[in-house]
Amino acid sequence: MSASTQVHSAHLKQAVEQQEAELYLHGVIGLPGCFSPGWADALHEDFEAAFTLARSYPGGTIGRGPHRYYFAVHPERIRGFVDLLTHPTITALCERVLGPHYEFVELGFDVPLAGAVDQPWHRDFRTPPVTAAEGRLTSLAFNLTTVDVTPELAPLEIAPGTHFDDGFLFEHGMFPRPAESERFDALATRRFPHRGDVSARTGLTLHRGTRNFSERSRPVLILGAVSPDVPAEETSVHQLTLTRGYAEALPSALLTHLRCTLVDELTPIVQRHDIEGFMMGG
DSSP states (O other): OOHHHHHHHHHHHHHHHHHHHHHHHHSEEEETTSSOHHHHHHHHHHHHHHHHHHTTSTTSSEESSTTEEEEEOOGGGOTTHHHHHTOHHHHHHHHHHHOTTOEEEEEEEEEEOTTOOOOOOBOSSOOOHHHHHHOOOOEEEEEEESSOOOTTBOOEEEOTTOTTSOOTTSBTTTBOOGGGHHHHHHHOEEOOOOTTOEEEEOTTSOEEEOOBOSSSOOOEEEEEEEOTTSOHHHHGGGOEEEEHHHHHHSOHHHHTTBOEEEESSOOOOOOOOHHHHHHTTO
């Protein structure tokens, strides 16, 4: 190993240790400038095509509030899929937080359209038993905006430090009682990422999408990763599906980090986020 490689490796190690510490403290971290604006523009083009397809058949999207949608997307529809899953910052953080055998399990878009309103405060899932008992995070969600986010363009609002709150009394383990909203409102910070930026968070940190005052949409790609001890039944709602031909062309090292199903031909994805859609009025 050359001296320059050693220096780079040491710098990356130090950076990812700091990122992990911040993630455990706040529940979210920013990773600015991971990709170029042009890369994000191509992602936006892929979103537009995927969203048009998803809205063309029943169950292709799930409502997550008025004029706000979520839909999973096949990896083959995203030109930057390999770039994303092999980015050194993303892979280093996954390995540090989730262990060397981490697995990617989710690829989808969340999009507030014009007229979207504030969501209720929520988590993405119930607190896992190991997190409640040991304080260990078992999953990460990476968010990648496809547009430059401005105050009027439905920024994500997050309540830092709430990922270890006891959610026993939350409805479905995910939605705090309305009486608790004042506390989260006081903690709230809004995120204004630019094209090419990435954020990493635990889905346990309370968050909500805010009102879209503009006439534009604000699509964000969500990449989900878990530690290998997360049961398959808990991630089946996000099942990644690849054609065998596409999988064979992927780097072998990447394929080992995909929790996925291989098929001969892709079929339309029917969404299964029933609880979130119901609770958010979608």
